[in-house]
Amino acid sequence: MKRIMMLGLLVVALLMTGCGTDTPTATPASGGPSTPAAGGGGATATTAASSGGPATEVSFYYPVAVGGPISKILQGYADKFNAANPDVHVTPVFAGGYNDVLTKIQTALQGGGNPPELAVMLSTDMQTLIDADMISPFDDFINSSADGKALIDDIYPAFLRNSQQDGHTYGIPFQRSTPVLYYNKDLFKAAGLDPEHGPATWDDLVAYGKQLTKRDSNGNVTTWGLEIPSDGFPYWLFQGFAIANGQNVLGDAPNKVRFNDPSTVAALQFFADLSQKDQIEPPGVVIWNNTPTDFEAGKVAMVYHTTGSLTTILQKSKFPVGVSFLPKKQQYGAPTGGGNFYIFKKTDPAKQKAAWRFVQFMTSPEQAAQWSIDTGYIAIRKSAYDVPAMKDYVVKVPQALVARDQLQYAEKELTAHNSTQIQHILGTAIQAAITGKSPPQAALDDAQKQADQLLSQFSK
Amino acid sequence: MAETTVPARPAGRAQAAQPSRLRATFRDSANYLLILPTLLGILAFTLWPLIAGVWNSLFLQNQAHLHPQFAGLENYARLVNDPVFGQVLGNTLLYTLGTVPASIGIALVLALLLNRRLRGVGWLRSAFFYPTMMPMVSVATVWLFMYSPQVGLVNATLQALHLGSPNWLGDDRLVLPALMVLGIWKQSGYLMIFYLAGLQSLPKEVYEAAALDGAGPWQTLRRITWPLLSGTTLFVATIAIAGAFQTTDQIFIMTDGGPNNASDLLLYHIYLTAFRFGDLGLAQAGTVVLLAMLLVVTTANLVFGGRRAYYEDAR
Numbered sequence: 001m002k003r004i005m006m007l008g009l010l011v012v013a014l015l016m017t018g019c020g021t022d023t024p025t026a027t028p029a030s031g032g033p034s035t036p037a038a039g040g041g042g043a044t045a046t047t048a049a050s051s052g053g054p055a056t057e058v059s060f061y062y063p064v065a066v067g068g069p070i071s072k073i074l075q076g077y078a079d080k081f082n083a084a085n086p087d088v089h090v091t092p093v094f095a096g097g098y099n100d101v102l103t104k105i106q107t108a109l110q111g112g113g114n115p116p117e118l119a120v121m122l123s124t125d126m127q128t129l130i131d132a133d134m135i136s137p138f139d140d141f142i143n144s145s146a147d148g149k150a151l152i153d154d155i156y157p158a159f160l161r162n163s164q165q166d167g168h169t170y171g172i173p174f175q176r177s178t179p180v181l182y183y184n185k186d187l188f189k190a191a192g193l194d195p196e197h198g199p200a201t202w203d204d205l206v207a208y209g210k211q212l213t214k215r216d217s218n219g220n221v222t223t224w225g226l227e228i229p230s231d232g233f234p235y236w237l238f239q240g241f242a243i244a245n246g247q248n249v250l251g252d253a254p255n256k257v258r259f260n261d262p263s264t265v266a267a268l269q270f271f272a273d274l275s276q277k278d279q280i281e282p283p284g285v286v287i288w289n290n291t292p293t294d295f296e297a298g299k300v301a302m303v304y305h306t307t308g309s310l311t312t313i314l315q316k317s318k319f320p321v322g323v324s325f326l327p328k329k330q331q332y333g334a335p336t337g338g339g340n341f342y343i344f345k346k347t348d349p350a351k352q353k354a355a356w357r358f359v360q361f362m363t364s365p366e367q368a369a370q371w372s373i374d375t376g377y378i379a380i381r382k383s384a385y386d387v388p389a390m391k392d393y394v395v396k397v398p399q400a401l402v403a404r405d406q407l408q409y410a411e412k413e414l415t416a417h418n419s420t421q422i423q424h425i426l427g428t429a430i431q432a433a434i435t436g437k438s439p440p441q442a443a444l445d446d447a448q449k450q451a452d453q454l455l456s457q458f459s460k
Numbered sequence: 461m462a463e464t465t466v467p468a469r470p471a472g473r474a475q476a477a478q479p480s481r482l483r484a485t486f487r488d489s490a491n492y493l494l495i496l497p498t499l500l501g502i503l504a505f506t507l508w509p510l511i512a513g514v515w516n517s518l519f520l521q522n523q524a525h526l527h528p529q530f531a532g533l534e535n536y537a538r539l540v541n542d543p544v545f546g547q548v549l550g551n552t553l554l555y556t557l558g559t560v561p562a563s564i565g566i567a568l569v570l571a572l573l574l575n576r577r578l579r580g581v582g583w584l585r586s587a588f589f590y591p592t593m594m595p596m597v598s599v600a601t602v603w604l605f606m607y608s609p610q611v612g613l614v615n616a617t618l619q620a621l622h623l624g625s626p627n628w629l630g631d632d633r634l635v636l637p638a639l640m641v642l643g644i645w646k647q648s649g650y651l652m653i654f655y656l657a658g659l660q661s662l663p664k665e666v667y668e669a670a671a672l673d674g675a676g677p678w679q680t681l682r683r684i685t686w687p688l689l690s691g692t693t694l695f696v697a698t699i700a701i702a703g704a705f706q707t708t709d710q711i712f713i714m715t716d717g718g719p720n721n722a723s724d725l726l727l728y729h730i731y732l733t734a735f736r737f738g739d740l741g742l743a744q745a746g747t748v749v750l751l752a753m754l755l756v757v758t759t760a761n762l763v764f765g766g767r768r769a770y771y772e773d774a775r
Contacts, residue, residue: 004486011493103735128738131523218622224610231630231718282609285630285719290608299610418523421737428544431720435632457524 055082055089056354059116061105063098063339065175066375067292067312073374081361088354090118098122098339099420105344109134115344118355123162123340124415124423126170127254131417131458135342137168141356151363154381158336158410165254171340172359173380175371177308178334178403178410179237181327185320187212187223187301198302198324202244202270205302205327209280212301224300225280228271229288234430235414235423236335237304240326241267243333248411249426255455257416259426260444263330268440270329272433285431292316306337307403310376314397323399325406332409338377369393378403416451417458425450510751517744528741535745544721545729545746551636552726552753556704558640559647563700564693566648571655572681585656592650600713603642604629607714629715632722639723642710647703651696658692659685694765698758705754726750 060078064070071094078090093116095101102125105115115134129135142148152160152169159173185195191211199205209225216222228237235249242249245267251257258264275281288305295303296316304326305313314321326334341359343352361367365383369390372379384390385404394401416422429447432438438446517535519528539545574585591599606613607628615625628638662685670680686693708728711717717724717732724732727750734743 004490007490008493011496099736106735106738128523132526132738220619220622220625232716282627283631284627285632286627287604287608287629289604290610293608294610297611418737421739424732424736428718428720431632431718435630435719437632437720 055087056351058088058090058118058351058355058358060090060092060355060358061095061101061116061119062092063095063101063120065098065339066306066308066377068375070375073371077362077367077371078358081358085357085361088357090354090358095119098125102128105134106132109346115346117343117347117351118358119342119344120174120339121342123159123171123173123176123336123338124413124419126162126165126340126342127415127417128419129342130165130170134344134346135170136345136352137170138172138343138356138359139168141353142169145360147360151360151381154365154383155363156378156380156382156404156407158407159380161412162336162415163340171342172363174339174341174362175308175375175377176336176338176340176380177306177377178336178406179240179304179326180307180310180334180403180406181302181304181324182295182313183302183322183324184295184298184300184317185322187298187319188322191301195320195322198322199327200324201327202329206274206278206280209274209278209302213280221282223298224282224294226274226302226304227281227286227291227294227300228274228304229291230285230431230434232288233423233427234285234434235426236337238268238271238426238430239335239411239414240304240333241271241329243335243409243411244326244329244331245270245333246330248333248335249414250412250416253460254416255458255460257414257422257426257448257451257455259429259448259451260441265440265444267329268430268433268444271430272436272440275434276436284435307400308338308375308377310397310399310403311374312376314399321399323402325402325409332406334406334410335413336407336410337413372400376400378407416455418454421454422451425454513744513747513751517741517748519741521741522737522739525741531741535741536749538742539745539749544724547721548724548726548729551722551724552705554636555640555643555707555725556701558637559643559704560697560700562640562644563647563651564696566644567651567655567696568689568693570648570652571659572685574652575656575659585652588652589649591646591648596646596709597713599646600642600710603710604714607638630719632719635715635719635723639707639710639714643704643707647700651700654692654696654699655689658689662688690765694761697765698761701757701761702754705750726753 062070062074071092074092078092082089095104098121101119101121105119105121109115109132121129126135138148142152151172155173159176160169163169163171163173181198183198188195188208191208193208193211199208205226212223212225213221214223230237239249242264245263247258247261247263249258249264275283291300291303291305292309292313294300295305296313296318298319307323310323325332341362343355343359347355362371363380365379365381365387366389368379368381369384369387371377372384373389373393379385379390385394414423414426425447429438429443432443433440437443516528518530518532520531520534521528570588574581574588578584605611607615609615609625609627609630614628619625626634628634666684666688667680670684675683705725706727707725708731711723711725711728712731715723717728726746730743730746730750733739733746
């Protein structure tokens with residue numbers, strides 16, 4: 001009898017420990033080195049009644065998409081802001097890659113939980129977020145302050161194209177980039193090429209590549225002329241080719257794309273030929289993460305990569321590095337890339353206001369300049385390049401200006417309804433052409449068909 | 461009904477029969493109380509999601525349909541008409557065929573080799589078991605670097621032997637074999653442990669009799685060891701097949717399903733559909749397909765293998 005009771009008590013006790021305290025659905029996994037304990041309950045903390053009340057907690061999810069100590073840098077900025085604004089407390093929360101941030105927030109919302117107050121997500125996710133009814137536009141905040149209007153006027157127009165829709169501003173650019181061409185100046189000199197200029201045209205690209213590709217006595221390649229990554233998100237670098245050949249891959253509405261225009265097919269043919277016909281690139285799909293390593297190790301002379309990798313590549317390369325525009329065909333061309341700030345609908349308006357103050361801080365000219373210096377991302381506003389720290393920096397690192405100068409030729413990054421899947425469809429077609437599985441025309445026709453089918457569910 | 465042994469009591473103590481039945485009831489409920497935590501866990505995390513999943517697969521819920529909309533078997537129709545899904549199923553079957561027999565074979569060989577009292581055999585067994593203990597995400601990150609065509613370990617070795625420098629993860633014909641090698645390497649040590657346990661429980665008399673009859677090592681293996689181990693093999697095969705169907709971590713880290721969907725396996729495809737493309741209904745349908753495939757495969761395994769498996773105390 002007694003044994004049964006004890007057993008029963010034990011079981012009940014185990015059950016109780018199993019159903020422990022509920023963790024908030026938006027549990028921050030702090031990436032910063034010194035987050036105060038209050039940050040642990042970020043999404044569910046109290047609001048400040050007025051100055052003198054407890055600080056308004058703002059939870060800020062961010063991804064890391066480029067090399068470097070991003071978590072440390074962002075925590076430093078948050079600490080600076082928190083110190084200057086004692087009535088607001090911003091907690092940066094590292095959330096993985098761009099996809100992971102979106103997944104985390106979507107899952108939290110589907111589970112009936114709360115999103116963070118502020119997050120950085122891809123600029124191309126804007127339509128997806130609008131469709132999912134997750135975000136609020138920044139319009140009221142922008143129009144209610146002179147700083148807000150000045151900000152929008154000062155941001156480079158190329159970045160605003162993936163940030164505004166139907167007259168509303170849904171995203172504020174934060175970590176924005178374009179792809180650029182990095183080249184090894186020593187290898188250029190050794191091959192008899194001018195180390196101060198990268199290849200200017202598509203023909204130059206092929207010619208330089210052939211001169212830079214070195215083979216040993218068995219015919220195996222010891223140094224490749226070029227590497228253009230094609231895993232992960234191949235559509236992005238491919239957009240550079242498409243735009244340069246005259247036509248971007250987007251349609252004129254979020255439910256239209258243009259994958260199989262003749263100039264686009266020709267662009268993909270050129271891209272595939274680089275490895276198959278011209279043999280200046282390794283065959284097959286090239287891995288994004290391996291490309292900077294190969295470049296830094298001197299195994300490849302030219303690479304396409306994001307300008308966001310500039311600082312890390314410069315640090316790790318033991319040779320002078322040149323940076324140039326993506327080569328032109330009909331024109332110079334590049335897509336923009338990177339992430340914007342978004343604020344979420346289902347959050348407390350007082351916290352939204354606090355989040356907006358943080359956004360204003362992070363997009364101030366000084367802060368935007370500092371972020372660009374620390375990472376290689378392009379500073380999002382023109383006046384950032386007049387900041388003294390930035391002026392000094394570009395004297396030391398003139399390569400940092402290349403991506404900004406390319407902005408005049410930059411166009412909208414591929415986005416649409418269901419943008420991740422649309423990007424995946426185009427990416428698969430690109431990979432099919434590069435691996436030789438399918439000729440570019442067939443691959444892109446198939447992609448166009450799949451995309452049209454997917455987008456037909458949306459009326460505009 | 462649980463069997464309880466009621467102790468024999470002298471006829472005179474009639475009222476003693478009542479407390480015994482009560483005691484029996486308490487003992488039954490004690491048994492149920494003991495399994496209650498696990499039972500609740502299975503109900504909450506296995507049975508309920510299963511039923512809910514099958515139910516949810518009948519609804520359209522994606523970026524074009526924010527609120528679930530009943531659609532009957534439309535998600536399944538979409539799967540049937542999707543050539544990528546067909547490719548995914550093919551990839552999964554190929555991957556399973558490539559990893560399961562090889563893992564089992566290697567595990568058996570390792571177990572046979574290490575089932576003896578060598579000095580340091582404990583270290584050797586740990587060494588072969590070590591890959592299993594490492595998280596797949598860390599392992600995949602290291603292997604991603606190893607497979608890197610220009611600076612990776614694999615190609616550095618191949619180049620030293622003048623065997624070229626294939627693009628393992630970037631060639632749609634090589635990516636699946638490359639992942640299979642990783643899978644086999646990771647799993648063989650784990651399966652080896654089961655075979656070691658199986659080998660150590662085999663009766664010695666049979667081997668003595670075989671030696672007396674003049675059986676050679678290959679004959680012993682084929683006619684005695686392998687049939688006696690068939691119970692273990694059945695178990696190991698079930699685990700290996702289930703593991704092959706659950707492959708996702710290495711795809712997430714190394715290939716993202718590419719190039720050209722060549723390394724997109726079923727569970728990873730479901731993840732993409734649910735969390736990247738936001739199509740929950742379709743993902744649920746895919747999950748039901750995965751479950752059905754697993755049920756078919758493991759049932760076939762148990763029915764056909766089970767008939768011929770030897771268990772020590774089977775009738």
